[in-house]
Amino acid sequence: MTNAPSTPAPAFPHRHLLGIEGLTPLQILHLLDKADDEVLVSRQVEKKKNVLRGRTQINLFFEASTRTQSSFEIAGKRLGADVMNMSVASSSVKKGETLIDTAATLNAMRPDILVVRHHAAGAVHLLARKVSCSVINAGDGAHEHPTQALLDALTIRRHKGTIEGLTVAICGDIVHSRVARSNILLLNALGARVKLVGPSTLLPSGAERLCVETFTDMKKGLEGADIVMMLRLQRERMNGSFVPSVREYFRYWGLDSEKLAWAAPGALVMHPGPMNRGVEIDPEVADGPQSLIAEQVEMGVAVRMAVLETLAEHLPNA
Amino acid sequence: MTSRVQTDRRAAEQRPTVFSHARIVDPARGLDAVGSVIVAEGRILAAGPEVLNQGSPEGWEIVDATDKVIVPGLVDARVFMGEPGHEHRETFASVSRAAAAGGVTTIVTMPDTDPVIDDPALVDFVLRRAREQSEVRVHPMAALTKGQKGLETTEFGLLCEAGAVAFTDARKSVASSLVMRRALTYARDFDALIVHHVEDPSLAGAGVATEGEFATRMGLPGIPREAESIMLERDMRLVDLTKGRYHASQLSTAQSVEILRIAKARGLDVTASVSINHLSLNEMDIGTYRSFLKFSPPLRHEDDRQAVIEALAEGVIDMIVSSHDPQDVETKRHPFAEAADGAIGLETLLSASLRLVHDGRLSWTRLVEALSLRPAERLGLGAGRLSPGSPADLAVIDPGMPWLLDRQALASRSKNTPFEDARFIGRVVRTLVGGRTIHVLDA
Numbered sequence: 001m002t003n004a005p006s007t008p009a010p011a012f013p014h015r016h017l018l019g020i021e022g023l024t025p026l027q028i029l030h031l032l033d034k035a036d037d038e039v040l041v042s043r044q045v046e047k048k049k050n051v052l053r054g055r056t057q058i059n060l061f062f063e064a065s066t067r068t069q070s071s072f073e074i075a076g077k078r079l080g081a082d083v084m085n086m087s088v089a090s091s092s093v094k095k096g097e098t099l100i101d102t103a104a105t106l107n108a109m110r111p112d113i114l115v116v117r118h119h120a121a122g123a124v125h126l127l128a129r130k131v132s133c134s135v136i137n138a139g140d141g142a143h144e145h146p147t148q149a150l151l152d153a154l155t156i157r158r159h160k161g162t163i164e165g166l167t168v169a170i171c172g173d174i175v176h177s178r179v180a181r182s183n184i185l186l187l188n189a190l191g192a193r194v195k196l197v198g199p200s201t202l203l204p205s206g207a208e209r210l211c212v213e214t215f216t217d218m219k220k221g222l223e224g225a226d227i228v229m230m231l232r233l234q235r236e237r238m239n240g241s242f243v244p245s246v247r248e249y250f251r252y253w254g255l256d257s258e259k260l261a262w263a264a265p266g267a268l269v270m271h272p273g274p275m276n277r278g279v280e281i282d283p284e285v286a287d288g289p290q291s292l293i294a295e296q297v298e299m300g301v302a303v304r305m306a307v308l309e310t311l312a313e314h315l316p317n318a
Numbered sequence: 319m320t321s322r323v324q325t326d327r328r329a330a331e332q333r334p335t336v337f338s339h340a341r342i343v344d345p346a347r348g349l350d351a352v353g354s355v356i357v358a359e360g361r362i363l364a365a366g367p368e369v370l371n372q373g374s375p376e377g378w379e380i381v382d383a384t385d386k387v388i389v390p391g392l393v394d395a396r397v398f399m400g401e402p403g404h405e406h407r408e409t410f411a412s413v414s415r416a417a418a419a420g421g422v423t424t425i426v427t428m429p430d431t432d433p434v435i436d437d438p439a440l441v442d443f444v445l446r447r448a449r450e451q452s453e454v455r456v457h458p459m460a461a462l463t464k465g466q467k468g469l470e471t472t473e474f475g476l477l478c479e480a481g482a483v484a485f486t487d488a489r490k491s492v493a494s495s496l497v498m499r500r501a502l503t504y505a506r507d508f509d510a511l512i513v514h515h516v517e518d519p520s521l522a523g524a525g526v527a528t529e530g531e532f533a534t535r536m537g538l539p540g541i542p543r544e545a546e547s548i549m550l551e552r553d554m555r556l557v558d559l560t561k562g563r564y565h566a567s568q569l570s571t572a573q574s575v576e577i578l579r580i581a582k583a584r585g586l587d588v589t590a591s592v593s594i595n596h597l598s599l600n601e602m603d604i605g606t607y608r609s610f611l612k613f614s615p616p617l618r619h620e621d622d623r624q625a626v627i628e629a630l631a632e633g634v635i636d637m638i639v640s641s642h643d644p645q646d647v648e649t650k651r652h653p654f655a656e657a658a659d660g661a662i663g664l665e666t667l668l669s670a671s672l673r674l675v676h677d678g679r680l681s682w683t684r685l686v687e688a689l690s691l692r693p694a695e696r697l698g699l700g701a702g703r704l705s706p707g708s709p710a711d712l713a714v715i716d717p718g719m720p721w722l723l724d725r726q727a728l729a730s731r732s733k734n735t736p737f738e739d740a741r742f743i744g745r746v747v748r749t750l751v752g753g754r755t756i757h758v759l760d761a
Contacts, residue, residue, distance in 0.1 A: 200503045200560075216507040241470060242500065248473040252507075 012310045016128050016135040019144035020185040028153070028189060035154050035299070035306035041078065042301055051309050052081035055112040059085045060102070061138070062118040067273055067297065068138050068147075072115045075304035079312075081113070099123055103130040112315050113308060116140075121178075134311040142176050148272050149182035151303040153190065155296050156227055159268055164191035167224050169263065171197040172231035172253060172280050173242075175204045179272045180231060184210055197221030198253060201242045218252065218259050225263040230255050230271045233280050246279050256282035260290065268292050334358035335753075336374050337714065340383035342366065344390060345687040346703035355388050357710040360753035365704040383714060389686045390702050391423025391454075391711035391749065392668060393693040395591060396567055396639035398488070398660065400731065401447060403432025408644040408731045410451035413664070415729035416642070417454040418757035420665040421713030421746035424455040424694070424701045425642075429466070430488035436461035436472045441480035453756040455711070457483045457699060459513060462501055468492045471501045474510045483697045486513035486567065489614055489659065491549055493519050495556065502562030511697065513565045516549040516574070517541075517615055526655045527616045532601045538655060543622070546615055547573040554581040557588055565696060566590040569635055570615045572625035579634050589696050590634075592626045593641040594663055595736060598670045599623075603736070609650050609657035610734045613641070630688060631680050637692045640667040644732030661736045665728055668715065669742035676743060710753035717744045 011030045020028070041047060057076040059069055069085060076083040088102065099118070106114065107130065114135045116124045121141030128135040139145040157163055168187050174180045174196050187194050194212040196203060207214045215221030222228060233249060243249045250256075260267065269281075269291045277283045286293060337355040342365055344350075353367035356378075365388075374380060394417070400408030417425050427444065429435035435444060441458055448456035460482035464470045474485060485505065491514065492498045498514075505512050522545040527533040529540025550566060554577060557564045569578065569590045581588050593613070601617040611617060629635040643660025650657050663670075671689060674680040680688075694702030701711055723740045725733045749757035 200506050201500050243504070244464075244471050244473040248475050252475050 018137045020182045035302045038302040038305040050080040052079035055081045057081040057083045057113040058111045059115045071300040103127045107131040144182045145178040149186040151299040154299045166226045167193045168227040169195045169225035170229045173202045222262040335379045337383040340388040343682045343686045344704040345683045345691045357753045362708045387715040390690045392689045393424040395426045395693040397425040398428045398643040412731040414452035416664040418749045423711035423751045427458045428488040429461040438476045438480035459484045462487045484511040484513045502560040511563045518545045518549045521545040543571045564588045570596040571622045575629040589636040591637045591639045607654040614659040638688045645734045662730045672744040714748040719745045
């Protein structure tokens with residue numbers, strides 16, 4: 001699996017990164033290996049490479065984002081690209097039309113890489129068909145968020161050495177989570193055992209067909225977990241519609257040190273951020289010794305550099 | 319209560335009491351036989367035909383119960399409360415006296431008080447008041463949605479821990495299928511039971527009587543039976559989707575019986591009650607606009623009454639509830655359409671139900687099952703049985719005693735009974751809770 005950068009063999013033959021779905025385990029590992037190298041770059045005083053010099057990267061965010069957008073921006077800049085951020089208000093009723101119009105407009109500006117986040121599942125795929133550059137999905141609705149799954153995998157692998165054979169509990173609002181979907185695909189591809197834990201109202205239907213086990217009881221769900229991945233509970237889902245209250249949610253599904261003790265000894269805690277302390281996670285755990293949450297952010301930049309660099313290899317005139 | 323009385327009482331409790339020569343009906347063991355019931359230390363020591371073969375030891379109190387029927391104390395799964403908020407209608411003390419007089423040893427209270435019981439602290443309050451004021455056992459149901467507004471589910475987990483035995487919006491139906499779906503789904507995580515009043519509110523509209531000839535002649539706005547069928551059918555589909563636990567709080571029509579029968583045959587975890595009012599009365603009893611006979615759902619045609627009796631006998635409908643609903647003159651002394659729904663029923667529950675036994679429609683075993691064992695089982699209560707070791711909650715019934723209901727003699731604070739001046743045969747003569755006698759009929 002060693003990957004010689006000098007060989008332009010198609011270790012990663014895709015023009016876009018739209019999701020984890022469709023990636024082979026080898027392709028995933030290729031990106032992770034490359035990301036390991038990028039970590040070193042980011043830790044140097046001289047953080048600049050020039051593999052994307054002259055390239056234009058547009059971060060097109062139809063949905064507000066702080067950490068993903070800045071992570072992609074830093075990743076692009078460290079690789080030498082010219083990065084432009086575009087935040088598009090999504091108030092228009094005719095979203096489909098707006099999306100395609102926007103794509104056509106941007107395409108005419110001849111960018112090399114588009115990083116897109118959109119609130120509707122499938123919007124990034126639609127856009128990818130309308131432009132001639134590479135497209136990276138930075139989150140589409142409740143569908144996929146591939147770079148998050150990759151950065152989670154990188155973080156896990158750097159601590160546990162491998163993904164294969166690990167038990168990973170993904171906890172909380174699974175049904176609305178693109179992070180969960182991408183992680184399920186990636187972790188399954190690399191041979192982990194995935195457990196989904198949350199109230200029945202937040203577990204997706206048909207989950208058993210996704211090669212995962214589901215639990216509504218945290219104790220059973222966390223049992224034997226090497227990794228506990230907490231998900232953010234959106235504010236609008238807290239009061240009565242999906243769960244009755246924050247205090248009840250925290251009581252039964254919030255990760256505190258008592259619940260964490262049900263997981264495997266030394267289990268590591270992750271969260272894609274931003275966290276709601278006191279809702280899905282206790283501050284003591286979030287900021288405790290088993291938490292990898294800060295490290296996930298660092299790995300985010302490395303993974304995005306790896307993805308950008310890999311896709312750039314296939315750009316015209318590369 | 320002085321400490322002297324307590325001491326005497328404790329001494330009496332410690333001395334085993336034997337009820338001899340009684341007909342014992344204990345559906346949990348399929349028992350219907352003449353024998354003795356021995357009560358000691360608040361529990362049933364033995365109950366059956368052969369328990370006194372060796373004679374009774376000296377010092378035991380012997381009560382001759384010849385010609386009496388002893389049954390596990392009744393468990394009434396639908397009791398509306400005046401406390402908190404409307405103490406002039408009913409308090410825990412008065413409801414307890416009414417229950418005791420009717421042989422009801424466990425009441426399950428509705429959450430639609432003021433305030434609505436939708437918070438764990440309020441469940442605590444109810445249980446504390448009940449402990450202090452009530453001699454019968456009290457188990458509260460909590461609201462299904464916050465403020466019973468039908469929009470957001472309550473904290474099922476915390477409310478269960480506080481002691482709520484089920485979740486219901488009492489006399490309100492949850493109109494939103496989405497809210498009901500989420501409630502049934504979420505309840506599963508706590509093994510909680512959803513109890514629902516089945517009436518499509520938009521179809522029922524301003525109706526006050528069952529749509530048909532009677533309502534037309536009386537000039538009363540009607541409610542089609544389909545208001546009940548549609549809501550029940552919807553709920554059955556949602557139970558199938560969510561695999562939740564569900565109980566229909568009052569079924570009243572032949573159509574509903576068929577829907578429930580099919581749902582049960584498909585293996586859904588569903589049960590249902592029928593109120594004593596819908597078993598005993600039909601729409602013609604409303605007569606000249608008697609507002610004490612205004613109910614939700616409204617009284618039905620005689621054909622529907624016959625259908626629910628049949629379903630009860632077969633066990634398709636699981637249990638009988640009193641739907642005890644104290645209302646005062648302020649809410650009842652109005653033109654029929656403007657009066658509040660509901661009637662009291664704790665004190666008449668058994669006697670009115672016995673009519674079905676006297677008429678040969680129900681066996682004693684099925685009657686006691688429907689009034690005690692099934693509600694206790696469905697709500698996860700340790701009551702409803704006379705097997706050794708069970709709490710000694712029991713009712714001693716004189717099955718042949720004729721009596722005439724005097725409204726003013728009722729123990730409930732409200733007197734809105736639909737059985738005013740009714741003649742009954744069979745009456746509770748003594749009620750025990752935890753081995754302690756809490757009611758004796760003045761002969």
